[in-house]
Amino acid sequence: MISYLKSWLPSPLSWVFWVTDPVDCFLQGLIGACAVSVLCSLIRIHLFVLCSNNPDKEREKNQLRSQRQFLELFHFFLLSGIFAIVGARVASLVVLEFSLRAVSMLLSQNKGGAGVSTKLFLLCQYSLGCGMTTGLSYLYEGASHRTLCLVIGAGLAGLIMWYTLKLVHHILTMYELHSKQRYCGICIFLLTTWHSIPKLLCNMLKVTFGIADFAAIYLINKDFLSTSEAIRFWTPLTICYTLLVIYMQEEQQQSPTEQMVYQTVFVRMGGLLILTLTVGNWMDVFHIIVSLVGEGWCLFRTGTMLRICHGQPRRDEVSPSYPARGFPESHVDTSQ
Template identity: 60%
Template sequence: MFSLWSWVPALPGLAWGWALLDALLQGLVGACAVSVLCSLLRVYLYIQCLNDPERQGEKAAIGAQRRVLELLHVAVLAALLALVGSRVAALVVLEFSLRAVSTVLSLGKGAHSSQLYLLCQYSLGCGVSCGLSFLLEGAPHGTCNLVLAAGLAGLLATYTQRLARHVCTLYELHSRARYCGVCILLLTAGHGIPRLLRNALTVAFAVGDLAAVALINRDFLSAAEAVRFWTPLTICYTLLVIYMQEEPGQSAGGRAAYQTVLVRMGGLFILLLTVGRWTDVLHVFISLLGELWCLLRAGAMLESCSVTALPPR
């Protein structure tokens, strides 16, 4: 198994225990990635609202999030990501990637939908989890690598959460007094946060998509079986993307975001009823809970994103 634990006797259920530990660690890394995304976006939106006198109510709502709720969000999201099977997680990543590319292309060159940064939360967690599962598959020290990855991800998430709390508490004062290095840096370069997030998400989803395709294909014993799965999947995803692009007002507030999630998960549910397993159907419901959990935490930022225009590339 793992050379580090070679002294442990081969007890019944031990392999299952290691698999559960790996899943929890992968879920934790994915949840930390989502936390970093939300914290940086929270910093950006707070600064934008602070500079607009008509959006002081949004500023107060964004800055009102508490540390206990942030920790609870990470813990619950990590558990949900650990429970979701690799097949459903891979399908979630592929579906969102296709829809994101379609949305960006439909908006035109240099334009970006600000809500995509929040709508991709759960998909980002699934993408990170899939990427780790694929990259560490068969690794002799896989669990140790996951522990290290979880530690680094937790450290990064902690520092970005501290940054968000610092900005929401002291940025208004420090930006005027100009004696805080962090706030001065954000004052001069804070407009570059969306570009940073965009580049990071592009890399994360590129790796996640490659891992997702590999994880799905490993379950097929023949090319004919793969074709029977990918053909309805491609048709379903294409129709879903076309429907959501033609849906009027799809990016106008938090209510539309919840409707988008329900449509996406509903389409995936119907697809897996046809070509999936019963466990896949269960994992779709878990994914729905994960999507709703992410949107629930980001409610204030969703409303702010509906009126915030991100700078062009």
């Protein structure tokens, strides 16, 4: 039916039915949005406990509490639609670009002996969604029951997201009371292990982006008919990514502000846009514009958490920097 309608449309309007399997693309978008929601929920819990353990962070703690259910629902379905629209080719480019940027950031941090920055998790939101859709496109390519597998995957992802959101609501409303009275097992467990959440997220993202990077290289290369075509694409891509990483590293070292985060989004997407204009097609250009909107919206929705991360010491992920409420201060190392 879709191919029949597409054949009657003029070529400039044929992008309305750009996908051959809209149901599968929508299910992949749902799974990607669920992954982003779980990531943001765990980061919110980590930052809330961090602010609760510091009396000077009362304003930031109240900001983390203020969340509107309607906006969260709108954010989820908007991301689902964006991930469903963005094609596997552009999603693969986004995944590879973030992987290179993340490796560069981690190497620069390890030179100073710092742990994984919580801000890096917020910066990878959109790339994580693209990584999920890219990995699913690769894993289920040619599968006989692809739609059924995606329905099951979307159901499991939705269940995990629902439990995570319930956990966030419980922590935001009851953590301070339960941690003082030692009444709730979840809050007591979180009281002593909250600083290990970044390490857990780091291990999960390593696996996710490891699969996504392999899938991205495969999905990009399968469109080329010869080695010369692949070389003509990968050469400018490598140069573009290298220049982008060098530029962003220098800028962040000189002026690591919140405004710089949004500026790098436009620079990176602008670089990918120029690349697709030279070696891509017009549909890639459209997907790059959609990706710009998606990543900008992800950062805008987590602006409060980004501001809190900018105000935290670089080693706050390795060990708690402030005495945990409910325990004597002598049991906590406050030397940092």
